Amino acid sequence: MEFCPECGAMLLPKNGKLECNCGYNKDLSGNDGYEVSKKVEAEENVKMLGEDVDVAPTVNETCPECGHDKATYTLLQTRSADEAPTRIFKCTKCKHTWRAYD
Known part of the structure; x- marks a missing residue:
């Protein structure tokens, strides 16, 4: 070769x-x-998991809507780069979303 x-x-x-x-x-x-x-030959190896599959990390965080104690989160840089990112939580039970600042 x-x-x-x-x-x-x-x-x-x-x-x-x-x-x-x-x-x-x-x-x-x-x-x-x-x-x-x-x-x-090329293969299609992308698996579609569906809309309701959430692969974000799960943490112990209490939902302000239903009181459930598990939520997933993502990090977004919503402010300037020298400040901490914003955490967006999503309840694993009722799907309510809320944010937390550090």
Whole structure:
């Protein structure tokens, strides 16, 4: 296996030469040891989890609406960079959201 010295991509055999998409090619004269035996097809490997799946961290925080003691949170920089970020909480039971400043 050889790689393009111009862009670093893998060189593929085509018409007696090793060719790259960037235009570089190398002659294969006297060397017939190159062949592509399998074409790899792209796969869809993104899994859709649905709208109600929350992968944010869970903490012990009491919801001001229902009193449940578990919530997820995200951090947002809502003020200047030298101040602490804002934590946005979301109750795991009733889905109520609220914010907390440090």
